[in-house]
Amino acid sequence: MNKKRLLSGLQPSGELTLGNYCGSIKQFLEYQKEYDSFLFIPDMHTITVPQKDSNLIAERTRKLAAIYLACGLDPDNCTFFIQSEVPAHNQLAWILECFTYMGELNRMTQFKDKSKKYKNIGCGLFTYPVLMAADILLYDTNVVPVGLDQKQHVELAREIAQRMNNKFGDIFVIPEPIIPTIGAKIKDLQYPTKKMSKSADDANGSIFLLDTEDEIRRKINRAVTDSDGKVWYDEENKPGIANLLTIYSVFENIPLKSAIERFEGCERYGDLKKAVADSIVNALKPMQEKYYDIIQTKLVDEVLDKGRERANKIASEKYDIVRKLVGFGR
Numbered sequence: 001m002n003k004k005r006l007l008s009g010l011q012p013s014g015e016l017t018l019g020n021y022c023g024s025i026k027q028f029l030e031y032q033k034e035y036d037s038f039l040f041i042p043d044m045h046t047i048t049v050p051q052k053d054s055n056l057i058a059e060r061t062r063k064l065a066a067i068y069l070a071c072g073l074d075p076d077n078c079t080f081f082i083q084s085e086v087p088a089h090n091q092l093a094w095i096l097e098c099f100t101y102m103g104e105l106n107r108m109t110q111f112k113d114k115s116k117k118y119k120n121i122g123c124g125l126f127t128y129p130v131l132m133a134a135d136i137l138l139y140d141t142n143v144v145p146v147g148l149d150q151k152q153h154v155e156l157a158r159e160i161a162q163r164m165n166n167k168f169g170d171i172f173v174i175p176e177p178i179i180p181t182i183g184a185k186i187k188d189l190q191y192p193t194k195k196m197s198k199s200a201d202d203a204n205g206s207i208f209l210l211d212t213e214d215e216i217r218r219k220i221n222r223a224v225t226d227s228d229g230k231v232w233y234d235e236e237n238k239p240g241i242a243n244l245l246t247i248y249s250v251f252e253n254i255p256l257k258s259a260i261e262r263f264e265g266c267e268r269y270g271d272l273k274k275a276v277a278d279s280i281v282n283a284l285k286p287m288q289e290k291y292y293d294i295i296q297t298k299l300v301d302e303v304l305d306k307g308r309e310r311a312n313k314i315a316s317e318k319y320d321i322v323r324k325l326v327g328f329g330r
């Protein structure tokens, strides 16, 4: 029996963070055997906001693929590829744009949030949810594992797919988002009401997957908490502590409830911070060792070349169907 398809990606817009691990990679690891998984690197999405150094995009793309492999994602189960190497993404995005309403894009909260950060906003930032819809729909994707911030974009992809199906017949599979039960929104360690991001202004707020042990311990020690002095889970009134407990539960692989019970009655934030740092270091160390081996070899390029072939074949066939249905060609 053919496996159902999964598609997801991480942008090479900075160094990957714990948030990306908890919201995405952890889920890919869980699902890679069950689904025919397409894990792509959406480099075209990365230029929707200004990049300080464009040379870094290609470098981060290779690093990202090496991290996927080092985390245990298996090229026999997953197709890894780079978005800009598959032209059908662009081609389909244009058609989908013509079937998407301005009002729908105006409602996207990521656009509202990100556009506040920059002076001159490129049109790509406004329309990129449509490119994301093309990314998903080209592969007859059944499920899209994402963190909470991306759920709205998957819902838009569903909406566009339904609209096109109603007009042209069943062209697209309607995708479902999968949101992790814990870790769907890891917060910034310095501003614990904001999400942890690759491109945050203050690097002390984000733990990067390739941070050294000292850096990890230092950042967790400095994490902003509160003056109450008691460890318990209260997202609204104690966001810093709630975030640390969440990170702990993800990296210990235990339910949040068990993490909370483990620290019941604890009155020293230092104890919690030490346990969280230990847990992250233990989980990341083996991955980092593998990463530094893999990045020296040709494996990354071999895997990306093979992925490009497969992705191009599937995506160009789907684009060809849609292109004809909307009336293009002779």
Ligand code: AQP
Pocket: 009, 010, 011, 012, 013, 014, 017, 018, 019, 020, 022, 023, 024, 145, 146, 147, 148, 149, 150, 183, 184, 185, 186, 187, 195, 196, 197, 198, 199, 200
């Ligand atoms: N803090 C987070 N907690 C849980 N999940 C997160 N994700 C991102 N941050 C968190 C999930 O990671 C996936 C990849 O996201 P992306 O690379 O496409 O871009 P993003 O969501 O914009 O991620 P960043 O890290 O915040 O990047 P920048 O700073 O460049 O904008 C998605 O599934 C996302 O939900």
